[in-house]
Amino acid sequence: MSLCRVQHFSVSLDGFATGEGLSREEPFGHAGERLHEWMLATRWWRQSTGEPGGSGGIDDAFLRLFEPGIGAEIMGAGKFGPPGWQEDPDWKGWWGPNPPFHTPVFVLTHRPRAPVEMEGRTTFHFLDVPPAEALAAARAAASGQDVRVGGGATIIRDFLAAGLVDHMHVAVVPILLGRGVRLWDGLEGIEKEYAVESVSSPSGVTHMTFTRKDP
DSSP states (O other): OOOEEEEEEEEETTSEEEOSOOOSSOTTGGGTTTTTHHHHTBHHHHHHTTOOOOBOHHHHHHHTTSSTTEEEEEEEHHHHSSTTGGGOTTOOOSSOSSOSOOSEEEEEOSSOOOOEEOGGGOEEEEEOOOHHHHHHHHHHHTTTSEEEEEEOHHHHHHHHHTTOOSEEEEEEESOOOOSSEESSTTOTTGGGGEEEEEEEOTTSOEEEEEEEOOO
């Protein structure tokens, strides 16, 4: 069976994956881009945006795992758009006409709507179902490849609590946010279910991987 994966999900030292005050202008609230500056400096990111240069090494290597082997994505309503996007029938996500996913994407929302087909093989499907049902739908669309749970923190937390995540990469960024949405709340002892490894980058980020232990 294909794996359910979380990839390069950034959290602060105090465990926040986004800040307060999310809006169209500030997708991560008061956190701004601070959680993702390590990504923006890499060669992989700059190549994807048509810019020269960028760093190699550990940060770049992790980011290059974004696309290979992924056949579908699951995300929460808060990743797809700012608060209130459900009231805007023209909202199609943050990413412009050609989103970076290039797979079916399943958006979990209490206000489903008709699928939205974008350029580059991305189609957004909107579901109001529990995590296990969403994963089954994504696996059916992934043609045997893995399913990525892309966030935000609430959705990843729900999938972890349901025992559905097989492999997870968390990037711990050396900043303190103090407020926002935390990843680890309610998941005490989750590390017992996984083999946990970590490696530090010269950027100051600590990359942690969680691989589900064999039963």
